[in-house]
Each structure stands twice: as C-alpha cells, then as structure tokens.
Amino acid sequence: MSERPLSFLDRPNSYIGKSVPRPNAQRLLQGRGVFVDDIRLPRLLHAAFLRSPYAHARIKHIDTAAASRRPGVVRVVTAADLAGLCTPWVGVLTHLKGMKSAPQHPLARDRACWQGEPVAAVAAESRAEAEDALAEIAVEWEELPPLASAEAALAPGARAIHDTLGDNLAFARAVDAGAVDDAFARADAVVAETFTFARHTGVCPEPRSILAEFDPGDRRLTLYCSSQAPHMMKEIVLRHFPLAETDVRVVCRDVGGSYGVKIHVYPDEMAVIALALLLGRPVKFVADRLESFVSDIHAREHRVAARMAVSRTGEILAIAIDDLTGIGPYSTYPRSSAVEGNQIVGLTGSWYRSANYRARLRVAFQTKPPMSQYRAVGHPIACAVTEGLVDLAARAIAMDPAELRRRNLIADEAYPWKSPAGLLFEKLSHQRALERMLELMDYEGLRREQRDLRAKGIHRGIGLASFVEITNPGPAFYGVGGAPISAQDGCSVRLEPGGSVTCAISVTEQGQGTETMVAQIVASVLGVALARVRVVTGDTERTPYGGGTWASRGTGIGGEAALQAAKALRANILDLAGAMLQAAPGDLDIAEGWIVDAETGARRIGLEEVGRAGYFRGDTLPPLTQPELMATRHHQPRDYPFAFTNGVQASWLELDIETGFVRLLKHWVVEDCGRMVSPLLVDEQIRGGVVQGLGAALFEECLYDAAGQLRNGTLADYLVPMAAEMPDIEVAHLETPLAGTELGAKGIGEAGTAGAPAAVMNAINDALAPLGARVSEQPITPARILRALGRL
Amino acid sequence: MLTPARETRRARWEDVLKAPSFAYLRASSLAQVFDALAEHGEDARILAGGQSLVPALNMRLSEPRLLIDINPIAALTGIERRGGMLRIGALTRHSEVGASPLVARLAPLIHQAIPHIAHPAIRNRGTFGGSLAQADPAAELPACVLALDAVLHLASRRGERAVSARDFFRALYETALAPDEVITAIDVPVAPQGTRSVFVELARRRGDYALVGLAAEAREVGLRLVFFGVGNKPVEAGAASAALAAGITAERIAAAQAALARDLDPPGDLQADGATKLHLARVLLGRAARALMAA
Structure with a gap:
C-alpha cells in the first residue's frame, strides 16, 4: 500500500479519464428525445410572428382585424397589447464602462x-x-434609411438609430500597455494587415423553441424551453413579468445544440410568455429555419486593422489592433453584445511574451439582427489576427513560422503570467503543445512533401495557430455587471434505498454529454457502477441553483460541484455503514456498490443494505444515528477570474x-484542458468545435x-x-x-472553434505565398x- | 365525414406541417392525372419525388390548391432500350438511373452526372422527369438531356407529343410543359461506339447546386458542350464547340476558352459573380477538353 490512500481519481475502477458509452445516446438515437416541439399540452396554442420585412422602418399602422377573424385564431397582438405585461429590457453590463443600449420590447413599438x-x-x-x-395582418410601413454597415453607423454625421443614445457607438475600449511606439520604431520589420470576419450565425439542429404554460388559478408559469441556462431564464422572467419567485419553473428537457445561441433573451420568446399570461393557455413557439436566420443572434462581423513589430532575430516586439464590430440595433440581453469585442481586446497576442500591446475597440449599432455570444466568443478573431500576423512576420524576416512561435510563446516555466491586457494565466503549456504538434503532424516531413509537390504544380499549405481559451468564468464575467447569471453551480447526490444514486445538477445537457461527465465523476467517487447513477438536469425546481452550461464551465465548475457532493455523500454513507457494522468509518471504503474493508477490500454489506437501513429500518440503528443519505455542494471559481486553457492547431x-x-486534407489539434473526465467527449468537443471554426473560415x-x-x-444558400x-x-x-480544484478540469468547448479559422487561413496563405x-x-x-x- | 380517429391525426399533422392547406389526389392512372390537370390547370401541381416541391410548399413559395400524386403509376417508371433510344420513365428515381447498367453503357454522360445530384436521400426520392419539369438552371439533368438531344414525351387529355430538349427549356423554371400536361418518359439517343462523355461541375459543398457545370459529349457528328448554373436555363456553348471542331489541341482549347465569352454571359448569384462564373466555366472547359482528348 502507498502511504497516502488512493484517491478516487487513481482507483482502478475509476471512470475518470475513461471513454464510456453515453447513457442518453441510445434514447436520442432512437428518436425518443423530448424536445420542446414534442411536448403537447391540453388547450395548447401555437404562436407565429409577423416580422419586419425592412431593415429599418416606421410602423405607421397595424390592422389585425382580418387576421383575428381567421379560423382557429385566438388572439393577434401587437406591442401595445403586451405593454402592461412585460417590462422592457436593456442589454448593458455595468462593468463595461460607458456601454449603452436602448430599451427593447417583445414586439417592435413604432419602429422596426x-x-x-x-x-x-x-x-x-x-x-x-x-x-x-x-x-x-396589414401593416402600413414608412421605410427609413438603413444603417447596415458598422463603418456607416459610426461615420461623422450618421444618424443615431436610437435618438436617445445620441450616436451609434455602443461601447469602446482602449488598451495601451508597455512602450508600443518605441517598439515599432526599433523594429527590423513591421507587418500590417486588415482582417475581416463575416457575420455568421449558430444554426442549431433544433431551432429556438419555447412553450409557456400559465395557470391563472395560482398564477404559476412553467416554461419549457430549449436553453443552456434555466435558472437565468427564471430570473429574467421574474424581472420582467408580474410573477412571484415561487411561481415560476423553467424546464429544459432535451436540447438539440445551442452553441451560445440559446442563452440570450429573444423578443419573440418574451412575447410567447406574455401571450400565455394574457390568454391563460399554454402557448408554443418553435422558430422555423427561415426565421431562425433573421432572429437568432448572429456572430462575429469584425474588421480588425492589425500591425506587428518584429526583430531580425525573431522577437515579437509589439502588437497593435483596431477592431470595429457591428452588433445590430440592440445590445443583446442580459449578456450584452460587447463581450466579443472585449474578449478580442483581451485575448489578442496574449500567448506571446511581448509586453507592448495597443488595442482599440469600437462596437457599433446597425440595422441588422442583434449580434452576441456564439461559441468561442472573440477567440477565432483574436487568434486569426494574432496568428496571421505571426506568419506575416515570419515571412518578413525569412524565419520558419514554427520557429518564430517557439521563440515567442510564453515559456512553460513562466507561470503565473499576466498578459499586457491584464489576463491572468495560472499554468499553461504552450511550448510543450507546440513541440507535441510538430511531432504529431511530422512538420518537417510535411514541409518536404510540400516542396516536392510544388515542383509538380500542386499547391499545398501548412498553417499553425497557437491559442488560449477562456473557460470556467467567475462572477467577474457577468454577475459583477448586474446580470442575473450565476458563476457557481450546485449538485445534489442522493443514495436511493436500492443502492443506486440520483444526482441533480445545475449544469445542463445540450447534446455534448454533460450528464455522462457528471455520472462518471459521481460513480467514481461513490464506488458504484455508472449504470447505477441517474443524472437530472435542466429543471429549476429539481436541481440546485446554478449558471448552466456555457463558456466551457460544465466540467470545470459543475464537475467539481459533483465531485464534492459525491465526496460528502460518500462520507455520510461510510458514517452510517460504520454505525451498522460497528466499525470506524475510516476503515471502510465503497467499491463496486459494496461497503468493503478499506485494508483488504473484503465485501461487508451492499449499498442497498445501507439504503434500506437508512430509510426503512431506523429502528435497527444505534441511538442518535441520523442517516444523511443526500448531500449538496456548490462550486465557484475564486482564485482566478477564468481558467485558461491552451493549445495549437x-x-x-x-x-x-x-x-x-x-x-482540407488534415487537421490536428493539441490541447491542454487540464484533467480529462472523458477523453471521448473531450475529443468530440474539439472536433465539433473545429468543424464550426472551419465553417467560419471557408463557408458561413x-x-x-x-x-x-x-x-x-x-x-440551401447559407x-x-x-x-x-x-x-x-x-x-x-x-x-x-x-x-x-480537486478535479483539476478546465473547459474544452471553445478550443476547436478558437483556432481552426486561423490555422486554415495561414495554410491557405502558405499555399498562396x-x-x-x-x-x-x-x-x-x-x-x-x-x-x-x-x-x- | 371524418372519423374521430382521423380527426386526431389531422390535428396532429397541423401542428407540424406549415404548408398552406391543399387537396391531395393519389392518382392510380394517367387518365386520372389528365382529368385532374384539365380540371384544375395551374391550381394543381404534380407530386413526383417532391424534393423541390415539398420544401417550396413548406416555405409557402408555392400554394397549389391540389397536389396530384403520381407515385402509384407504375407505367411512368423504368429504363429500357427501344432501338436506337434509351427510354427513361419520368418517375424513375435518380438512384435507379445511377445504378442502371443500361444507362452506364448507353448514356454514360447521365451515369456520370447522377452522383452530383444532391445527396443519396434526395436521389432516392427525386425523379428524372421531376428534375426536368422543375428546370432549375443549375441542375444537372437538364444540361445532360440537352447535350444528348433527348426527346421528352408529354401527355395530356388532349393527346401526346414529343418535344426535343432544345425546345423544352425556355426560361428560368419555364418549360414547354403546358399546365394540363405531364412528362411521361424521356428518350435518349443511344451513345454510338466511340462516344466520349465528360461531366464536371464545381460546387462549394458536395451535393450543392453547382456554381458552374459542364456536360460534354463528343460524338462522330460533333462536340456538344452544355453549361449549367450560368444562365436562366442550360446553355449550349456553340462558339467554344466550334473552336474545337477540328479536333482538340492545347491551342484550340485556349481559343475555345476565349470564345466562351461569346456563349456565356452568366448572371451572378449568391456564391459567385458573373466574372467568377465565366472564369470557372473556362477552367471546366479546359479540364473537360483535356479529358476528352485523353479519353
């Protein structure tokens, strides 16, 4: 025996670090998932929306009389009908200094x-x-001049989309760290490029869907929605509808992909809630594909003018960027639409040693759909700009691009590290990741193959992209800015009388395997088979309170909460077993569903005996023994505002x-997300993310x-x-x-999307060079x- | 009178289907189709594979009062040789055409084109005649039947008539098909010995409509070059073909590529502007010509 008892992480029957079948996969593959559209309630009504055909237009008059008389129609509403039911919202975060936006309503008032x-x-x-x-429905429109481009919106003399705001600048930020001008002045080479990133969108397999069921008898609202953050949705409802905290329940059953799309407040969804309140009947709305394209949040739309100064010996001396982004007419609620630009300012160049960094960000209103957080918020832009500049600089000084990265990536021994824009990195592994990548892809061999093929008129390219990824955000991300978004998550774990385990957790499942990850942790800690753990997610009445799954926080935060809850339950189980067996709890252990002798592993009693004694046969227990066969723990990141990960593609x-x-012939990713719970799920997060990044790079x-x-x-066209x-x-x-944390896990959801566009762009430019x-x-x-x- | 059970079913479908309301006729004979078409004219649409029609219905781009389902009519299906012609029933699925040894041997151009049509699930439902009736200018089969001088058989209560592919395609989604007519079969002249066929297209993603495509058929009588995705219907490139009439050489390929500007004036679309399309058409012409030269 080792001196230290084996922790659950090292035990031979631990599920940590193992790829196991996903318990919910079979049900979903059989088509037995329950998505919002599958839910049918008595007296259910269906909502459909008339949407503005113009980018900008005044609504002079709406005549709903004919529509109201149509067969089957119960009610037709416009903004005026919902005015008293739902208060407007403004999508600003108070810690983003100077940010502004205009009040938004469920249905456009006066103007679209x-x-x-x-x-x-x-x-x-x-x-x-x-x-x-x-x-x-007859609408009398008066077309107004559109302001489609961010440039036009910020041009001198441009008319403000919202008069009350004065101009179209939603947010601006500047960073000037180190001695940027000096660095550019003494550089051997300066490279410059303007990078543009088109507006694209999330395209969830299951579109946005919501079903609001309101019972006027007890004024109780149950919201079935396709969302990543049920508790946040509940807070939103409480803020804007006249309902009591006790009377609102949000249920998210199966969610068919989300990627950040389903974490925002959408006016049509608020209108559905208002309709349910107004009519006292359940109302369902499922966005169709056509309206998804014009009503889901869009992403990106950035133009970044960037420069890099480099020495002849391959030292990156300074980076300067100027980012202009267009976010539509409203900043999205409650996360705002300024976070992407803000993250570009923070992230660009941050994995290189250079201390000289200047950035300017301007976030503009325009008459296009609202833009907000989508998978890998800001990362792909920061990465493409940085890595594009690195390749340009390498060419300028005739150095191999891998070598230039090697000379400038933060050394693996240098942590903790603070970037010029103020990001704190606890411990990253850029140098090791790069070396591992060069070996994995046989970089030198590929370079030879590339040269040989070029001689035959075949043009191949190699592109590298190092990156960092923001995961496990703490309260400084949103909570501090006034948004009702929890940075902590909770998990309850309960032993059932038959020896199985029920686990309720506030992080959510959108198809990525959250429930599998949680079950692996709980089963490992409690010493039970994976099949004996039932994980419950997505219900504000049945799970502890927490933020949900976004920003790559499910495993790092939710997983740690599950680990701690399972540890607490484990201690309680051993206390009770000790009382039953007249043994010291420390001399006992749990393995394969049995209370065993810690020293010898000999089986003493099954967990079902502990459960039975605890729940049914308290009479057999020693006096003063109070079984506590359920435990709850919460976790929130405290030491660092974010848990950064790193990698290279x-x-x-x-x-x-x-x-x-x-x-595309081949793509490689080397990633460091800390401890992996399920390598299978980690790999699929990376692959799915890479594919979304490749979509942005080449297609979307x-x-x-x-x-x-x-x-x-x-x-067909997108x-x-x-x-x-x-x-x-x-x-x-x-x-x-x-x-x-004891688990040691960081996030993984953004990494693939973060680096793929940069790697592909660099490879294309390598082929074009x-x-x-x-x-x-x-x-x-x-x-x-x-x-x-x-x-x- | 609807039975209660059927009423339940109807209510459930209305939850999920968003097409405007229409009547549905499951036709068991051509005579039934003719009668329905004669009665309803442009208010009726024929449902064959439904791969273009059904999405159009659900997007409410098409709002017919009546759908006439011709799928039960076995006489419209099948592939057979009739003398110098290969007859393809209008209702024959793309997948069946693609798998047919007869088509591979007697109409190799069509055999080459089939895998480029959308995706397997669509090829399993979509029909040969349906694609021609739809007449999408970026579709593969209209270009093929034009390159092959195929003949389309159209029928109505008024009688039958044969229309050459050259006369069939008129404008964007417009054909010689009258509102009361249905395509019954297509006759493709059997490829003589020594025929060389090349089908090439450029699509952003496999299965997408092509940015530009080319169906090229070299026979004793001459070279046919039909481009698609470059106009409001398949376009025969006569000038380019003439430049290669004396035999394909590298110099003549360049001349044909230059001449293509006289044949094509592609309008731009979402994926490429006209200049890009003309450039890509020239690239395809060069590739097809070199392939014909090597064949």
Missing part, C-alpha cells in the same frame, strides 16, 4: 430596426392557422489555383445587401460545413491540472482566392 424583428404575434389552435393569419490543405477551391456568411436585407436565409468537405481531425492532449498572393477576409471563398491571385 432589423429585417426579422417581430412586430405582431398570432396565437392560434395550430401553427398552420397562425401562419395563415399572419398573411392577413494545424491545417494541411491543397489549393486549386485555377478554381480557388480549397481541399450572412450575406446582406445595402438595404440590410439578408440574401441567403436558407440552408453554407454550413458538411461532412464531405471536412478533413480527418487528429487530437492529442496534454494535461496540466487546474489548481484550486509563392504566387505572391494572400487573403485576409473570412470566409475565404473561391472568388476571394481568385481575386487575390489576380485571376478575376
């Missing part, structure tokens, strides 16, 4: 500010009847210089015309990445456990490549 803004709602016996009625691709088409773009009209709002175009994605791991061309506009389409090559 984007094509797709909900203007009127119909509640009818069926969705088809509701849609039939929409066609009968690489892309290998072939460019057809006649057509501008790119064929919301195409708007000058009038602010979306031109490609269908899945190109999501599909399997046939995706490369094999090889993933390797380093594990630098997070300090301050011998031809004297380069691209910096994402998505990198064949037409953009052909233009760069001068073939158009």
Whole structure:
C-alpha cells in the first residue's frame, strides 16, 4: 500500500479519464428525445410572428382585424397589447464602462430596426392557422434609411438609430500597455494587415423553441424551453413579468445544440410568455429555419486593422489592433453584445511574451439582427489576427513560422503570467503543445512533401495557430455587471434505498454529454457502477441553483460541484455503514456498490443494505444515528477570474489555383484542458468545435445587401460545413491540472472553434505565398482566392 | 365525414406541417392525372419525388390548391432500350438511373452526372422527369438531356407529343410543359461506339447546386458542350464547340476558352459573380477538353 490512500481519481475502477458509452445516446438515437416541439399540452396554442420585412422602418399602422377573424385564431397582438405585461429590457453590463443600449420590447413599438424583428404575434389552435393569419395582418410601413454597415453607423454625421443614445457607438475600449511606439520604431520589420470576419450565425439542429404554460388559478408559469441556462431564464422572467419567485419553473428537457445561441433573451420568446399570461393557455413557439436566420443572434462581423513589430532575430516586439464590430440595433440581453469585442481586446497576442500591446475597440449599432455570444466568443478573431500576423512576420524576416512561435510563446516555466491586457494565466503549456504538434503532424516531413509537390504544380499549405481559451468564468464575467447569471453551480447526490444514486445538477445537457461527465465523476467517487447513477438536469425546481452550461464551465465548475457532493455523500454513507457494522468509518471504503474493508477490500454489506437501513429500518440503528443519505455542494471559481486553457492547431490543405477551391486534407489539434473526465467527449468537443471554426473560415456568411436585407436565409444558400468537405481531425492532449480544484478540469468547448479559422487561413496563405498572393477576409471563398491571385 | 380517429391525426399533422392547406389526389392512372390537370390547370401541381416541391410548399413559395400524386403509376417508371433510344420513365428515381447498367453503357454522360445530384436521400426520392419539369438552371439533368438531344414525351387529355430538349427549356423554371400536361418518359439517343462523355461541375459543398457545370459529349457528328448554373436555363456553348471542331489541341482549347465569352454571359448569384462564373466555366472547359482528348 502507498502511504497516502488512493484517491478516487487513481482507483482502478475509476471512470475518470475513461471513454464510456453515453447513457442518453441510445434514447436520442432512437428518436425518443423530448424536445420542446414534442411536448403537447391540453388547450395548447401555437404562436407565429409577423416580422419586419425592412431593415429599418416606421410602423405607421397595424390592422389585425382580418387576421383575428381567421379560423382557429385566438388572439393577434401587437406591442401595445403586451405593454402592461412585460417590462422592457436593456442589454448593458455595468462593468463595461460607458456601454449603452436602448430599451427593447417583445414586439417592435413604432419602429422596426432589423429585417426579422417581430412586430405582431398570432396565437392560434395550430401553427398552420397562425401562419395563415399572419398573411392577413396589414401593416402600413414608412421605410427609413438603413444603417447596415458598422463603418456607416459610426461615420461623422450618421444618424443615431436610437435618438436617445445620441450616436451609434455602443461601447469602446482602449488598451495601451508597455512602450508600443518605441517598439515599432526599433523594429527590423513591421507587418500590417486588415482582417475581416463575416457575420455568421449558430444554426442549431433544433431551432429556438419555447412553450409557456400559465395557470391563472395560482398564477404559476412553467416554461419549457430549449436553453443552456434555466435558472437565468427564471430570473429574467421574474424581472420582467408580474410573477412571484415561487411561481415560476423553467424546464429544459432535451436540447438539440445551442452553441451560445440559446442563452440570450429573444423578443419573440418574451412575447410567447406574455401571450400565455394574457390568454391563460399554454402557448408554443418553435422558430422555423427561415426565421431562425433573421432572429437568432448572429456572430462575429469584425474588421480588425492589425500591425506587428518584429526583430531580425525573431522577437515579437509589439502588437497593435483596431477592431470595429457591428452588433445590430440592440445590445443583446442580459449578456450584452460587447463581450466579443472585449474578449478580442483581451485575448489578442496574449500567448506571446511581448509586453507592448495597443488595442482599440469600437462596437457599433446597425440595422441588422442583434449580434452576441456564439461559441468561442472573440477567440477565432483574436487568434486569426494574432496568428496571421505571426506568419506575416515570419515571412518578413525569412524565419520558419514554427520557429518564430517557439521563440515567442510564453515559456512553460513562466507561470503565473499576466498578459499586457491584464489576463491572468495560472499554468499553461504552450511550448510543450507546440513541440507535441510538430511531432504529431511530422512538420518537417510535411514541409518536404510540400516542396516536392510544388515542383509538380500542386499547391499545398501548412498553417499553425497557437491559442488560449477562456473557460470556467467567475462572477467577474457577468454577475459583477448586474446580470442575473450565476458563476457557481450546485449538485445534489442522493443514495436511493436500492443502492443506486440520483444526482441533480445545475449544469445542463445540450447534446455534448454533460450528464455522462457528471455520472462518471459521481460513480467514481461513490464506488458504484455508472449504470447505477441517474443524472437530472435542466429543471429549476429539481436541481440546485446554478449558471448552466456555457463558456466551457460544465466540467470545470459543475464537475467539481459533483465531485464534492459525491465526496460528502460518500462520507455520510461510510458514517452510517460504520454505525451498522460497528466499525470506524475510516476503515471502510465503497467499491463496486459494496461497503468493503478499506485494508483488504473484503465485501461487508451492499449499498442497498445501507439504503434500506437508512430509510426503512431506523429502528435497527444505534441511538442518535441520523442517516444523511443526500448531500449538496456548490462550486465557484475564486482564485482566478477564468481558467485558461491552451493549445495549437494545424491545417494541411491543397489549393486549386485555377478554381480557388480549397481541399482540407488534415487537421490536428493539441490541447491542454487540464484533467480529462472523458477523453471521448473531450475529443468530440474539439472536433465539433473545429468543424464550426472551419465553417467560419471557408463557408458561413450572412450575406446582406445595402438595404440590410439578408440574401441567403436558407440552408440551401447559407453554407454550413458538411461532412464531405471536412478533413480527418487528429487530437492529442496534454494535461496540466487546474489548481484550486480537486478535479483539476478546465473547459474544452471553445478550443476547436478558437483556432481552426486561423490555422486554415495561414495554410491557405502558405499555399498562396509563392504566387505572391494572400487573403485576409473570412470566409475565404473561391472568388476571394481568385481575386487575390489576380485571376478575376 | 371524418372519423374521430382521423380527426386526431389531422390535428396532429397541423401542428407540424406549415404548408398552406391543399387537396391531395393519389392518382392510380394517367387518365386520372389528365382529368385532374384539365380540371384544375395551374391550381394543381404534380407530386413526383417532391424534393423541390415539398420544401417550396413548406416555405409557402408555392400554394397549389391540389397536389396530384403520381407515385402509384407504375407505367411512368423504368429504363429500357427501344432501338436506337434509351427510354427513361419520368418517375424513375435518380438512384435507379445511377445504378442502371443500361444507362452506364448507353448514356454514360447521365451515369456520370447522377452522383452530383444532391445527396443519396434526395436521389432516392427525386425523379428524372421531376428534375426536368422543375428546370432549375443549375441542375444537372437538364444540361445532360440537352447535350444528348433527348426527346421528352408529354401527355395530356388532349393527346401526346414529343418535344426535343432544345425546345423544352425556355426560361428560368419555364418549360414547354403546358399546365394540363405531364412528362411521361424521356428518350435518349443511344451513345454510338466511340462516344466520349465528360461531366464536371464545381460546387462549394458536395451535393450543392453547382456554381458552374459542364456536360460534354463528343460524338462522330460533333462536340456538344452544355453549361449549367450560368444562365436562366442550360446553355449550349456553340462558339467554344466550334473552336474545337477540328479536333482538340492545347491551342484550340485556349481559343475555345476565349470564345466562351461569346456563349456565356452568366448572371451572378449568391456564391459567385458573373466574372467568377465565366472564369470557372473556362477552367471546366479546359479540364473537360483535356479529358476528352485523353479519353
């Protein structure tokens, strides 16, 4: 025996670090998931929305009389009908100094500010009847000039979209650290590029859905919604509807993907709640694909002018960026639409040693759908700008791009580290990750292959991208800014009389395997088989209070809460077993569902005997023994505002210089997310994230015309990445456990999306370099490549 | 009178279907189809594979009063050789055409084109005749039947008529098909010995409508080059073809590529502007010509 008792993490039957089948996969694959659209209640009504056909227009008059007379229609409402039911909201965070936005309502009042803004709602016996009625609503519009581009919105003399705000600048931030001007002045080479990132969107397999059930008898509201954050949704309802805290329940059953899309407050969803209150009947709304494109949050839309100073010997001396982003007419509630830009300012260049950094951010209102947090918020932009500059600098001083990274990445021994913009890194592994990557991809071998093929007229490119990833955010992220968003999570674990375990936890499942991860931790700590653990998520009345699953916090925060709760229950179980067996609890252990002798492993009694004694046969227990077969623990990050992770991605691709088409041949990721609970789920988080990043890099773009009209709002015209175009994605791991928690896990959800666009852009530019061309506009389409090559 | 059970079913479907209300006729014979078309004219739409029609209904882009389902009519299905012609029933699924050894041998251009049509699930439902009737200018099969000088058989209560592919496609989604007519079959001239066929297209993602595509067929009588995705219907590139008439050489390929500007004036679409499309058409022409040269 070792001197220290084995912890649950090292035990031979631990599930930690093992890839196990997902308990909920079979049910979902059999089509037996229960999504909001599957829920049917008696007297259910269906809502459909009339949306603004214009990017900007005054609503002079709405006539709903004909629509109200249509068969099946129960009620047609406009903004005026809901005014007393739902108070307006303003999407600002108070810690983002100077941020402003305008009040937003469930339905547009007087004026619509984007094509797709909900203007009127119909509640009818069926969705088809509701849609039939929409066609009968007559709106008299007065078109107003659109302000589609961020540049135009901030141009001198531009009219403010909201008069009360004075101008269209929602937020601005500047950072000036070190001696930037000096560094540029003494540089051997200065490289500059303007990078643009198109507006795209989240495209969840299950669209946004909500069912509001209001019982006027006891004024009780039950909200079934497809959301990442049920407790936040409840707080939102309490803030804006006249309901008591005791009377609101939010239930999230199966959620078909979310990626940040389903964590915001949407006016149409607020209108559905208002309709349920108004009508005293359950009301359901499921966004169809067409309206999803104009009503889900959009993401990105940045133009970043960037410069880097470098010495002849390969030292990055300074980085300077200027980011302009357009967020639509309102900052999204309650997380705001300034966080993406803010994170770009924070993240850019932060994994390199240079202390000289200048950044400017301007966040502009415009007449397009609201933009807000989508998977890897800000990361792909910060990464593409930084890594694009690094490759440019390497070319400028004729140094291998891997070597330039090696010379500038923060040393693995240098932690803790504070970046010039003030980010605190506890412990990262950039240098080891880069070396591991170069070995994994056989960098030198690929370079040789690339040279050989070039001689044959085949143009291949290699792109590298190092990155950091923000995970496990603490209260400084949102709570401090006044948003009702919890940075802590809780977990309750209960022993059942038959020896199984029920676990209720506030982090949520959106298809990524949260429940599996939680079950692995609980089963490992309690010494029971995975199949004996039932995990309950997504219900404000049945789970402890917590933030939910977003910003890569499920495992790092929720997993730690589960671990601590299971440890507490384990101690309680051993206390009771000790009383039953007249043994010291410290001499006992739990293994494979049995109370065993800690020393010898000999089985004493089954957990079901402990459960039975605790619940049914208190008469057999020693006096004063009070069984506590349920335990609850909460966890919130305290030591650092965020748990950063790090990694590096690489892309290998072939460019057809006649057509501008790119064929992705291979993609590699080396990632350090601390301790892995399930390598399978970690790998799939990375792969899914990479695919979304590749979509942004090559395919996805919301195409708007000058009038602010979306031109490609269908899945035929908006190109999501599909399997046939995706490369094999090889993933390797380093594990630098997070300090301050027993589990040591950091997040993993953003990493793939963070680095993939940069790696692909660099690989394309690597292939283009011998031809004297380069691209910096994402998505990198064949037409953009052909233009760069001068073939158009 | 609806039975209670059927009423329940109806209510449930109304929850999920968002197409406007329409009547549905499951036709068991062509005569039934003709009668329904004669009676309802443009208010009726024929439901074959439904791969374009059903999405259009659900998006309310099309609001017919009546759907005439021709799927039960077995006479519209099948592939057979009839003398110098290969006859493909209008209701034959893309997947069946793609798997047919007869098509592979006698109409290799079509055989090459089928895998480019959308995705397997769509090819399992979508029909040969349906694709021609839809006449999407970026679709594969209209270009193929034009390149092959196929003949479409149209029928109505008024009688039958044969229309050459050249006369069939008129404008964007517009064909020679009258409101009371249905396509029954397509006759494709059997490829003589020595025929060389090349089908190439460029799509952003596998299965997407092409940015530009080319169906090329070289026979004794001459070279047919039909581009798609470059206009409001498939476009025959006569000038480019003429430039290659004396035989394909590297120099003549360049001349044909230059001549393509006389054949094509592609309008831009969401994925590429006109100049990009013309450039890509030239690239495809070069690739197809070199492939024909090697074949």
